[in-house]
Amino acid sequence: MKNAMLSGRNVCRVFREGDTKVQVLNGVDIDIYEGDFTVIMGPSGAGKSTLLYALSGMDGITDGQVFYRQQEISGSSEKQMAALRSREFGFVFQQTHLVSSLTLYENVLVKGLLNQPKDPDDVRSKAEQLLGKMQVGDARDRLPSQVSGGEAQRAAIARAVIHDPGMIFADEPTGALNRENTEKVLKLLWELNENGQSILMVTHDVFAAMRGTRLLYLEDGMVLDELLLPPYREEEARNREIKVSGWLSALQW
Numbered sequence: 001m002k003n004a005m006l007s008g009r010n011v012c013r014v015f016r017e018g019d020t021k022v023q024v025l026n027g028v029d030i031d032i033y034e035g036d037f038t039v040i041m042g043p044s045g046a047g048k049s050t051l052l053y054a055l056s057g058m059d060g061i062t063d064g065q066v067f068y069r070q071q072e073i074s075g076s077s078e079k080q081m082a083a084l085r086s087r088e089f090g091f092v093f094q095q096t097h098l099v100s101s102l103t104l105y106e107n108v109l110v111k112g113l114l115n116q117p118k119d120p121d122d123v124r125s126k127a128e129q130l131l132g133k134m135q136v137g138d139a140r141d142r143l144p145s146q147v148s149g150g151e152a153q154r155a156a157i158a159r160a161v162i163h164d165p166g167m168i169f170a171d172e173p174t175g176a177l178n179r180e181n182t183e184k185v186l187k188l189l190w191e192l193n194e195n196g197q198s199i200l201m202v203t204h205d206v207f208a209a210m211r212g213t214r215l216l217y218l219e220d221g222m223v224l225d226e227l228l229l230p231p232y233r234e235e236e237a238r239n240r241e242i243k244v245s246g247w248l249s250a251l252q253w
């Protein structure tokens, strides 16, 4: 049986806009399992990103509880949460948020050194190795402004995994990329998952979602359905795309 790595119980999030309250998460009960490539889909405004931020402690919740490896993390101080995020989580966003004055290599290195200050040689060689694996080794000494969006995103993935996080949170990681770079980024995420990395990704895109092994459908701030899939294989991509599209159509999305 798989271990629930991250769990939410009755997770609620209300935003206030002036005098109006907007209830975005409506008591979400969710378990994200170790080793899964979990994907959250659903209509625009359903609360997908809000849920990702709530589970990763990037944003607070209004009610309910969040657990990471069976320990409650909701209610932790911002300092404790920042330490946990830095140590245990990796983040990939639509925008890379790389530091513009640092090269790709330095961006990855700094994150590694923050987590492992006592082994700078190890971190250096790991940063180099990861950039090579992400196919941006040749661009390692360039600034983010001197590389393509796809190269920057691949460096951002290297930065997200340099400290061997328990979980990678990816919010529309291919949203700003063309098809070719989308494929490269998805392949890298898939490879990381094949090697045991747990991933939680939000996406609109069936082409991205079909790399997942567990797809959750969120609507009106509630998880309404899930689709379990075997690990992705390139040769079955077409059938898988049809299956995921069929699932979404049945949900009338």
Ligand SMILES: Nc1ncnc2c1ncn2[C@@H]1O[C@H](COP(=O)(O)OP(=O)(O)OP(=O)(O)O)[C@@H](O)[C@H]1O
Pocket (backbone or CB within 6 Å): 015, 016, 017, 022, 024, 042, 043, 044, 045, 046, 047, 048, 049, 050, 051, 204
């Ligand atoms: N900080 C905020 N203040 C007020 N409302 C917010 C805030 N963040 C999100 N919302 C609202 O919460 C709702 C859900 O937003 P969220 O970004 O989680 O949806 P989503 O499902 O990820 O949408 P999309 O697919 O369009 O990115 C939206 O109506 C949004 O306007």
